[in-house]
Amino acid sequence: MHALNQFADATTGVAYIHSSPAALCPHIDWALTSTLNSHANLKWTSQPASNGVMRATTNWIGPVGTATRLVNALRAWPMLRFEVTEDASDGVDGERYSYVPGMGLWHGSTSANGDVVVGEMRLRALMQTGNDIAAELHQALGTAWDEALEPFRSGGEGAEVTWLRRDVG
Numbered sequence: 676m677h678a679l680n681q682f683a684d685a686t687t688g689v690a691y692i693h694s695s696p697a698a699l700c701p702h703i704d705w706a707l708t709s710t711l712n713s714h715a716n717l718k719w720t721s722q723p724a725s726n727g728v729m730r731a732t733t734n735w736i737g738p739v740g741t742a743t744r745l746v747n748a749l750r751a752w753p754m755l756r757f758e759v760t761e762d763a764s765d766g767v768d769g770e771r772y773s774y775v776p777g778m779g780l781w782h783g784s785t786s787a788n789g790d791v792v793v794g795e796m797r798l799r800a801l802m803q804t805g806n807d808i809a810a811e812l813h814q815a816l817g818t819a820w821d822e823a824l825e826p827f828r829s830g831g832e833g834a835e836v837t838w839l840r841r842d843v844g
Contacts, residue, residue, distance in 0.1 A: 693827035
């Protein structure tokens with residue numbers, strides 16, 4: 676007999692803090708610890724893409740929807756640059772959130788291999804607007820956020836990664 680609930684209880688993801696003022700680093704640690712119910716202990720390193728800011732990356736394990744909770748915690752500081760991903764799991768699409776000061780938050784669904792997925796209904800709506808389809812697709816795919824964050828992504832070569840875990844169930 677198959678279980679009635681065919682959706683995953685837990686998933687994994689990554690929180691990338693691409694740039695943060697040094698004074699905020701302990702506050703971000705506390706926010707992640709509170710959100711995940713697990714001690715964060717982020718290892719902060721300087722961000723070569725921008726003078727005077729720090730970066731950290733952490734992998735996490737938690738219930739489905741944890742990425743949204745992490746983003747809500749991190750949005751308290753609009754000067755941060757960050758991304759949070761949640762891997763696809765049984766019955767649940769993955770997600771990616773990107774935040775850039777001045778641009779705000781972008782969110783997209785992702786496939787099991789991490790590609791951004793634009794659903795049928797969204798594509799149909801884009802086609803009906805009469806606007807520039809290429810520009811609308813770039814918006815849906817988060818192209819501007821990727822371009823803004825790319826210099827900060829490569830700044831983490833060799834940075835230490837910390838695993839976080841939140842008990843499920």
